[in-house]
Amino acid sequence: MVKTYITAISLQGRGDLEKGAYQPEGFTLEHNRAVSFPIIPIIAEYSPEGKHARVIAICAENQDTKDNYDAFLEQLSEIGVTEEQVTVISVREDQSKNVGLATMMKILDAIEDDSIVYADITFGTKPMAMYILYAAIFVEKLKDAEVDGIFYGEVPRVASKIDWNRAKLYDLTVLKTLGDVIEEMKNLEITDIRGTLQKLIDM
Numbered sequence: 001m002v003k004t005y006i007t008a009i010s011l012q013g014r015g016d017l018e019k020g021a022y023q024p025e026g027f028t029l030e031h032n033r034a035v036s037f038p039i040i041p042i043i044a045e046y047s048p049e050g051k052h053a054r055v056i057a058i059c060a061e062n063q064d065t066k067d068n069y070d071a072f073l074e075q076l077s078e079i080g081v082t083e084e085q086v087t088v089i090s091v092r093e094d095q096s097k098n099v100g101l102a103t104m105m106k107i108l109d110a111i112e113d114d115s116i117v118y119a120d121i122t123f124g125t126k127p128m129a130m131y132i133l134y135a136a137i138f139v140e141k142l143k144d145a146e147v148d149g150i151f152y153g154e155v156p157r158v159a160s161k162i163d164w165n166r167a168k169l170y171d172l173t174v175l176k177t178l179g180d181v182i183e184e185m186k187n188l189e190i191t192d193i194r195g196t197l198q199k200l201i202d203m
Contacts, residue, residue: 003047004115004145006107006132007039008058008124010068017068020164022153027171031079036068038153038169039120040075046118046148050080056110058089058103058124058132091128100131107135111145118149121172137176149173 010017019034022041031044039055047053057072059065073083089106092099111117119136121129139145155167181200185193 002115006056007120010123022169044079055086104131113144115145117147122153
């Protein structure tokens with residue numbers, strides 16, 4: 001079984017791309033480490049030494065992203081993932097619907113059947129984060145794939161400087177899970193979906 005990791009490459013200037021440890025919020029990572037890309041410790045956790053890992057990297061067509069992609073490859077190599085395991089989806093800097101939907105379809109096409117999928121929506125534009133998120137939501141309906149993680153890394157800034165002591169990594173997979181539950185409740189013709197959903201959240 002392939003483990004597929006999806007992330008956008010940071011748009012920051014390479015000189016602004018720092019390394020630090022994102023602290024997982026509400027879950028644990030035995031292989032956490034200082035990184036520039038929060039998907040790296042996720043890969044290290046679920047694909048030790050890069051085994052069975054396939055990485056999809058969405059790269060905007062500019063020099064900063066190219067430089068950051070090189071840094072991404074360096075950090076991947078530290079956990080045993082090679083460049084041959086990475087599929088690059090190149091995207092021009094255009095926030096239009098057509099470009100976004102085409103990118104989402106490329107992500108879906110790049111995910112193999114019999115995959116476990118992990119998505120990171122930290123970097124890229126806000127629309128790009130949404131296209132990655134919805135690719136993760138749609139892939140289970142289109143392929144023999146299972147989404148096991150959707151993550152977001154937060155790094156607070158104080159006086160324009162990153163405060164790594166407060167950096168967090170959030171697991172947002174529960175939102176997709178709740179969407180699946182709502183769909184199932186509709187299929188079962190449950191009348192009080194809102195109330196049932198609240199009981200599940202309160203458990």
